[in-house]
Amino acid sequence: MHRWQLLAGLAVGAGFAAWVACAHATPETRIGRMGERVRVGSLVYNVFEDHWKAKLGDGPTERIPKDRFFLVRLTVVNGGAADLMVPAMTLVDDSGETFPELSDGDQVPSWIGYLRQIKPAEALDGNVVFDVAPKHYRLRVADENGQQAREIDIPLTFSPDAPEMPLPGQP
Numbered sequence: 001m002h003r004w005q006l007l008a009g010l011a012v013g014a015g016f017a018a019w020v021a022c023a024h025a026t027p028e029t030r031i032g033r034m035g036e037r038v039r040v041g042s043l044v045y046n047v048f049e050d051h052w053k054a055k056l057g058d059g060p061t062e063r064i065p066k067d068r069f070f071l072v073r074l075t076v077v078n079g080g081a082a083d084l085m086v087p088a089m090t091l092v093d094d095s096g097e098t099f100p101e102l103s104d105g106d107q108v109p110s111w112i113g114y115l116r117q118i119k120p121a122e123a124l125d126g127n128v129v130f131d132v133a134p135k136h137y138r139l140r141v142a143d144e145n146g147q148q149a150r151e152i153d154i155p156l157t158f159s160p161d162a163p164e165m166p167l168p169g170q171p
Helices: 002-024
Strands: 038-040 043-053 068-078 084-086 090-093 098-100 116-118 123-132 137-142 149-154
Touching: 038 137, 038 149, 043 137, 043 149, 068 116, 068 137, 098 123, 116 123
Parallel strands: none
Antiparallel strands: 038 043, 043 068, 068 123, 084 116, 090 098, 090 137, 137 149
16 A cells, blocks of 8 residues: 555656646747747737848838848737837847847838837737848847747748848958
8 A cells, every 4th residue: 555655646746846847838938939929918929921131122212231131020919908019129149149120111111110009909010120140030029018028939031032142252
């Protein structure tokens, strides 16, 4: 009988340890993926696609980036009961370096703006823009107070119409 009590105690202990481990691995600690709804506070983000651009616009109003323009198309839904501000977003590369969202959306198609207020149950849909070198990034998004953050993985991909990347030393 003592043996069964020991086994039952070990089973209960193992179950408790697994429960504690799962309790600490909350959804807030994992990285979201493109196409997945990511909730941070009362805001729900969903990244749909990204585009690399060597320039924005044409002619005299053409904008040339320092590196490349990186447009990220997303929606943000207000799941709260009051009007909320959507904080500026940041890109994070694999080494942890961060890159702020550009506050100038001139020539950016479907730009959602930089100062963004959203009413309850409404959604913003459009692009945010960054000027960064092409590589793998995660989009850091925050709650309405800027106190909690999550990251959304954005795989490095190029569309077939993406411009050729210049070789080092070439203009």
